[in-house]
Amino acid sequence: MRSPLSKKIIEVQPSGIRKFFDVAAEMEDVISLGVGEPDFDTPWRIREEGIFSLEKGRTFYTSNAGLQELRNEICNYMERKIHVRYDPKKETMVTVGGSEAIDVALRCMLDPGDEVLIPQPSYVSYLPCTIMADGVPVIVELKAENEFKLTVKDMEAVVTDKTKILVLPFPNNPTGSIMTREDLEPVAKFVEEHDLYVISDEIYSELSYKGEHVSIASLPGMKERSIVINGFSKGFAMTGWRLGYCCGPHGVLEQMIKLHQFAIMCAPTTSQYAAVEGLRSCEADVEEMRKAYNQRRRFLMHEFSRMGLECFEPFGAFYVFPSIQEFGMTSEQFAERLLMEEKVAVVPGTAFGECGEGFLRISYAYSLEDLKKALARLGHFVQRLRNER
Amino acid sequence: MNKKQEFRIEILKYLEKHSRVDLGELGVLLGAEETDVANEIAEMEKEKIICGYHTLIDWDKTSEEKVVALIEVRVTPQRGQGFDRIAERIYNYPEVNAVYLISGSYDLLVTLDEKSLKEVSRFVSEKLSPIDSVLSTATHFILKKYKDHGTIMVPKKESERMLVTP
Numbered sequence A: 001m002r003s004p005l006s007k008k009i010i011e012v013q014p015s016g017i018r019k020f021f022d023v024a025a026e027m028e029d030v031i032s033l034g035v036g037e038p039d040f041d042t043p044w045r046i047r048e049e050g051i052f053s054l055e056k057g058r059t060f061y062t063s064n065a066g067l068q069e070l071r072n073e074i075c076n077y078m079e080r081k082i083h084v085r086y087d088p089k090k091e092t093m094v095t096v097g098g099s100e101a102i103d104v105a106l107r108c109m110l111d112p113g114d115e116v117l118i119p120q121p122s123y124v125s126y127l128p129c130t131i132m133a134d135g136v137p138v139i140v141e142l143k144a145e146n147e148f149k150l151t152v153k154d155m156e157a158v159v160t161d162k163t164k165i166l167v168l169p170f171p172n173n174p175t176g177s178i179m180t181r182e183d184l185e186p187v188a189k190f191v192e193e194h195d196l197y198v199i200s201d202e203i204y205s206e207l208s209y210k211g212e213h214v215s216i217a218s219l220p221g222m223k224e225r226s227i228v229i230n231g232f233s234k235g236f237a238m239t240g241w242r243l244g245y246c247c248g249p250h251g252v253l254e255q256m257i258k259l260h261q262f263a264i265m266c267a268p269t270t271s272q273y274a275a276v277e278g279l280r281s282c283e284a285d286v287e288e289m290r291k292a293y294n295q296r297r298r299f300l301m302h303e304f305s306r307m308g309l310e311c312f313e314p315f316g317a318f319y320v321f322p323s324i325q326e327f328g329m330t331s332e333q334f335a336e337r338l339l340m341e342e343k344v345a346v347v348p349g350t351a352f353g354e355c356g357e358g359f360l361r362i363s364y365a366y367s368l369e370d371l372k373k374a375l376a377r378l379g380h381f382v383q384r385l386r387n388e389r
Numbered sequence B: 001m002n003k004k005q006e007f008r009i010e011i012l013k014y015l016e017k018h019s020r021v022d023l024g025e026l027g028v029l030l031g032a033e034e035t036d037v038a039n040e041i042a043e044m045e046k047e048k049i050i051c052g053y054h055t056l057i058d059w060d061k062t063s064e065e066k067v068v069a070l071i072e073v074r075v076t077p078q079r080g081q082g083f084d085r086i087a088e089r090i091y092n093y094p095e096v097n098a099v100y101l102i103s104g105s106y107d108l109l110v111t112l113d114e115k116s117l118k119e120v121s122r123f124v125s126e127k128l129s130p131i132d133s134v135l136s137t138a139t140h141f142i143l144k145k146y147k148d149h150g151t152i153m154v155p156k157k158e159s160e161r162m163l164v165t166p
Helices: A007-011 A016-026 A044-055 A068-082 A097-109 A126-132 A152-156 A181-193 A250-263 A269-281 A283-307 A331-342 A368-388 B003-017 B023-030 B034-046 B084-091 B117-128
Strands: A092-095 A115-120 A136-141 A163-168 A197-201 A226-231 A244-247 A360-363 B067-075 B096-101 B108-114 B134-141
Touching: A007 A126, A016 A331, A044 A269, A068 A092, A068 A226, A068 A244, A068 A269, A092 A097, A092 A250, A097 A126, A097 A163, A097 A197, A097 A226, A097 A244, A097 A250, A115 A126, A126 A136, A136 A152, A152 A181, A163 A181, A244 A250, A283 A368, A283 B023, A331 A360, A331 A368, B003 B023, B003 B034, B023 B034, B067 B117, B084 B096, B084 B108, B108 B117, B117 B134
Parallel strands: A115 A136, A115 A163, A163 A197, A197 A226
Antiparallel strands: A092 A244, A226 A244, B067 B108, B067 B134, B096 B108
């Protein structure tokens, strides 16, 4: 019998996180710092609006691109936040999470053999989605000494005349690194010189702790070259609602909506109505959450410095990415022993690309009380390892 | 808002919910020096911006009997002194927990912590109603506290988040 599977899907490696999750789920008393979603409940106004839409019987499909009301609010929001004006009828689409937008954008923009620059460490889906879209993933290794920012020098080493797309994942999961306007300017110039397009995954844009988040689309000449992806999961604590969106040039969005129509039909209707309320009146809720994250971030940095654990100060998302190179173990070994001996779950940096070796992703989407307990355990562990050596 | 005011608001917002916080820790959370935090708090105590440090207690879970009453009071304001003098006559009773001047169909809202219904009714009939300027009272008893001082009193469900996600 011939194989029912495609060569492409066989080539895709399963996420390294899965294995870890299975072990942690079996154990008792585990404190996890391994979660990639907010600990806050969705603000009540938003939930209430979702309930109301169900009571009203709004249980039908919406238009493929999403409720016009929501698209209008998305475009207003983008103008407020990144100072780029998009046409709500032609230049935006509501998706099933940011993840769908990543997948659809790659599938609409790549021909077989086109190369995609994927900075790593980064979120786990860019690489498999590129492969499934017949593209060729080309890894750009981000370096600790650059605070895991993307530099032109890193890209110059790997760019070819087949390169078509740059994925720009900032604020970054797993490092927490951000790109400032000064950091983005040379990248934009590089993109123009090499005639590239950018898929800018800005899902963590609301969680920036050092000035306003800057989108590459707001730089001169870049709106036409950028697909900006964002969503409600992180900033609005709405992961389970599965709602994201993307904005970009009409020519690209038109095709993305076509594919989305065939593959998905439309994003969940309840979530769309709820999200309208989120964009209209939850700025203060988002601000409160951002403040809480920022306090925890400072707390973690403080604790790491007390432990003598090396970590650059990240200013985005809800992750810190400390180095464990001093212990002479791989990230996976370290994470495994930490789980077994102290019952603290963290994610090895290698789950986000090989160049994450020697680092851990620690999430601070937890209450301060939980973080204190977990950090005390981590402190013991680090001390024990140092004594062993 | 200038920097100092902003800093004060940040401190107050945190203290309002976590009055037992260690000042060194508060400094870390706000990205400030411990001494700056301590000085600012001392100043605000002096200026009576910080009026005290209280504890939120769910008395229902203790063996202590407690009845909380809200009393709406209609009064005649007095010339030259408005409501202040009447309010003072009421708030000086130690069993009175709070007195607010209220807009709308009555004037003062008085809250009372007592051990029994009987004590509340004695207070209303013997102390409050006989005051000359008091025209009428309406007493309400709190049956259950769902949320108090921004804190939900019913137990919260366990988190259902998965342990590890990308």
